[in-house]
Amino acid sequence: MAKLFPAIVPELRAFIEKQQMFFVASAPLTAEGHVNMSPKGLDCLRILSPERVAYLDLTGSGNETSAHLRENGRITLMFCAFAGPPRILRLYGHGRTVLPGDAEWATLRPMFVDYPGARQIVVADITRVQTSCGFAVPRYDYVAQRATLLDWATAKGPEELEEYRAEKNACSIDGLPTPLGDQLTKEPAS
Template structure:
């Protein structure tokens, strides 16, 4: 039977810090529901009710788009080794883009990784644990370096072009905060030769 809490307890924080992967769920009132896996050391706990993760460039940007319309977000962690448990954080999320004061305040808490495009920040209102008895055992062998190498090879200009092509609009046609920022900089003449 699951248990529910208004904030993370120290044992919840310890459990989260042991996990090598987490999943992010988001949705708008209409359209697709998105669930994304996240790897690398990108998750940070700022208080028992405040968390954030450094979002790396990917082929989509659904969570970011969803948060412009509906701020609901769920983060899920599960034990693949040791005692079974699933832990979910339910909250209200928002997108923090580079070149903003909030980015400047938060980015020092993260390891600099190639391809970082935004920070997803969440105010947590409910923490729920459940048994996880059916989750199989998996052994951690290491991080895939493919995304980081790809982003490093792209460089700043290549990533900017990729963001413009792949990360500005969601599957359901919603302009992402990154898309809004890129459109604004194009209109003002920034980012053009």
């Protein structure tokens, strides 16, 4: 049974903070474009206010969310209770990407763990908060976060990560440019 909330109320904040992972969904405006859904783990989400959240986004094989946010801003974050009472929580809103060098980066970045491979922060202004039953979500026992992505980023090092981002993160699979791609292609100031 779906229930709407005016914002992220304390009960829902406590639920979010207990989750070991969440999912991020976004889509381009064109019907031919690909809808994206990405799982996020590690300690990377912060609730900035009852109407705003942010997550530290690490370097990965794509950058779909950032491209979609640049184009249309639409974003949904979903949290599922894999332990305890069943529940699904969706945060609908409009997001933007904050890059290293942006004025807001200096304020937001210290709020997060210093993970290797951090490429951007996604900030979402929440316009709808909705729970649903989650009765069909299976129960799982949490074991641990994987270190694979962190180990990969550490092994690459800053220069190889920058090269990787230029190759893999400058645009979406549908060819939409990302803010990171814009930053990578800027001419250096003379």
